[in-house]
Every structure is written in C-alpha cells, then in structure tokens.
Amino acid sequence: MKPKIFIDGEHGTTGLQIRTRLAGRDDLDMLSIPQAERRNRALREDMLKEADIAILCLPDEASREAVAMLDGVNSTRIIDTSTAHRVHPDWAYGFAEMTAGMRDKIAGARLVANPGCYPTGAIALIRPLVEAGILPAGYPVSVNAVSGYTGGGKQMIAQMEDEDREDHIGAPHFLYALTLGHKHVPEMQTHGLLARRPIFAPSVGRFPQGMIVQLPLHLADLNGTPTLADLHAALERHYAGQEIVEVVSPEDSARLARLDPTALAGTDGMKLFVFGTEGTGQANLVALLDNLGKGASGAAVQNMALMLGKAA
Structure with missing residues (x-):
C-alpha cells in the first residue's frame, strides 16, 4: 500500500513547492483539499488523521492547532515547516546533515520540525x-x-x-x-x-x-x-x-x-x-x-523520504 501524504497548506509558497517536487510520484498517495475548502476544519482534520505523513505548511498557531487535532493519533507522523516546534525537545530537528545520528533520529521520529x-x-x-x-x-x-x-x-x-x-x-x-x-x-x-x-x-x-x-x-x-x-x-x-x-x-x-x-x-x-x-x-x-530548497521545501521532501525509509 502506498503511503498517504497530506500537505496541510498546499496552496501556500512552501506547500506549492513541495507539491511540485512530489508531482508525478507513483509511489505516493497524495491527499488533497481543494483551495475553496482549505478552511474547512472538519475536512482538514479527516485528511490529517487519514495521512501516514502530514506536512504542515502553515503559520505557527495554525500548525499548533493541526498538531492538537492529532493528539493521540499515533498513526499520523508530522513534518512541521513552521517555527512552532523547532526548539521543542519532543521534536526531531529535520536537518539530516547537522550531526552524527540525525538521519536515524529523523527516520524514526513521529514529530519532525523542518528547519528555517x-x-x-x-x-x-x-x-x-x-x-x-x-x-x-x-x-x-x-x-x-x-x-x-x-x-x-x-x-x-x-x-x-x-x-x-x-x-x-x-x-x-x-x-x-x-x-x-x-x-x-x-x-x-x-x-x-x-x-x-x-x-x-x-x-x-x-x-x-x-x-x-x-x-x-x-x-x-x-x-x-x-x-x-x-x-x-x-x-x-x-x-x-x-x-x-x-x-x-x-x-x-x-x-x-x-x-x-x-x-x-x-x-x-x-x-x-x-x-x-x-x-x-x-x-x-x-x-x-x-x-525554498534546502531552506524549506527541499528539506521537507528529504525528511519525508527518511521517514519512509528511503535514501535522502
């Protein structure tokens, strides 16, 4: 079964770049919300809970809200591209080359904070x-x-x-x-x-x-x-x-x-x-x-690959 990926905020600058990088991938099942429904909280929550990996491309407060929607839903792993969780001790910092062991830490994490x-x-x-x-x-x-x-x-x-x-x-x-x-x-x-x-x-x-x-x-x-x-x-x-x-x-x-x-x-x-x-x-x-590459969307795609057990 293909892993399900949901980009929450796919119509923003970072989200669009991630979507472009993943376009045409036949090894992923991309979940999507039409732009007109992007503020539909119930639909967003359903998508977040259905996803294997949710990539949050949202302002800080909206990212915290999305994480709260997934409280207790351990089946969904999260990559947050906002500033909200980058120094939180429970989140893996998504800079794979930063220090020894970071790739493995990201690969095994449920919560990954994408660097700025x-x-x-x-x-x-x-x-x-x-x-x-x-x-x-x-x-x-x-x-x-x-x-x-x-x-x-x-x-x-x-x-x-x-x-x-x-x-x-x-x-x-x-x-x-x-x-x-x-x-x-x-x-x-x-x-x-x-x-x-x-x-x-x-x-x-x-x-x-x-x-x-x-x-x-x-x-x-x-x-x-x-x-x-x-x-x-x-x-x-x-x-x-x-x-x-x-x-x-x-x-x-x-x-x-x-x-x-x-x-x-x-x-x-x-x-x-x-x-x-x-x-x-x-x-x-x-x-x-x-x-928007290694500084944002490219890093998010790299972290996603590590979390899916692929080379990155």
Whole structure:
C-alpha cells in the first residue's frame, strides 16, 4: 500500500513547492483539499488523521492547532515547516546533515520540525566548529544574511511584484528585524550549541529565490587560533560523504570574485565556503542555498523520504 501524504497548506509558497517536487510520484498517495475548502476544519482534520505523513505548511498557531487535532493519533507522523516546534525537545530537528545520528533520529521520529532557511545556513557553519572544539560556545556570534523575497510568503511576493499595491516594496534590497528579535534566533542558538544569543541581521533582495548566510570570525578568539585551512578541514570532516551539503575546496573558493545568492536557486543543495586571507586573522564562512530548497521545501521532501525509509 502506498503511503498517504497530506500537505496541510498546499496552496501556500512552501506547500506549492513541495507539491511540485512530489508531482508525478507513483509511489505516493497524495491527499488533497481543494483551495475553496482549505478552511474547512472538519475536512482538514479527516485528511490529517487519514495521512501516514502530514506536512504542515502553515503559520505557527495554525500548525499548533493541526498538531492538537492529532493528539493521540499515533498513526499520523508530522513534518512541521513552521517555527512552532523547532526548539521543542519532543521534536526531531529535520536537518539530516547537522550531526552524527540525525538521519536515524529523523527516520524514526513521529514529530519532525523542518528547519528555517536562515538557520539551515547558519547552523551548517556553526555546529561543526562547536563540535570540533574550535568555536567556543560563548563566542559572540554574528550572522548576516540575504534571502530571496519568496521567503516572506505570498504577502511579500505580492508586495515585491505588484507595483499597484499601497504597500508595494520598491527597494532593491532591505534590512529587517532591526530590533534583533527575529524568530529564528532561538533555533540558531539551540541547534548551534551556542551559550550566547547570536546577533542575527537578515535582509531581503529583489530576487525570488536564493540565499547567502555569512559567519564572520576573528581567528585569535577561537580555540587554538585556527587557520583558514583548519576551518575548511573541520567542515570537510563533518560533511564527509554527504551529497546535499558540499564544502567547496579552497582552490575553487579562491577563484571567486563574487558570490551570487541565486546560484543554487531551484536546487535542493547547499554549498559552504571559507573565505579570507591568511595572516589577517579573520575568516568569513558562507553558506549558499535556495531559501525554498534546502531552506524549506527541499528539506521537507528529504525528511519525508527518511521517514519512509528511503535514501535522502
């Protein structure tokens, strides 16, 4: 019997991307609600309970409501793409490459919290260095990032693309979360194993999909005063054998004069770079990904595959 998959919120940005990725799959039985019935609570509850895996593509409160509908229904496993459960101890964090054993933890979990797009890039850089003993847990981490505007969902897409809207955004690039209170910060701190709250400065560019996340470091403040080569080696060891996460070689990194945030748009991969000049005592670690790929829908499909016992 084919596993039944229900995307609760399939008409939103992330849900549509997941649906596209699963289109044409003859090994899955896709359950669906017509858009006109998307607010039909009874129908949603029936679909949630019928599914083997429910993928929640909803705002935080609606995700909590959906999980409550399934209280005691252990036959339905859940992948939640919202922020609601990403630091909850009862939920597996759905970043398969984050640390040893995560694939097995996700594969065996009933509850999986899909990572955020910015935290995926940040944690991908931070976690290996903390685990290797290079980055002190108390280091004053700063994360700077730019995302494609699809990360803001349908409302921001309309604001960026529809010039007739009163709230149209005409800027080519803008900084936001100016109070340093972005909802992804707890996720970065918890899964980055950081003792101090990181400073996170996100921004949005006038391009639909793509993302760059930067982690600048002072090498003298790290354990052992590592070189750029040491940082690269730590990342390479951590992600050895991985296909989705690629650590770009120092030689290939050195050939780059600029980095395009859209370079991986439309893919589910992520590339990690170590930039800097030996002797300056500084490094800039960079993650390049698609905010709707490995940063959202691609990760959800990867987690679904692991939960179904398939390679991912």
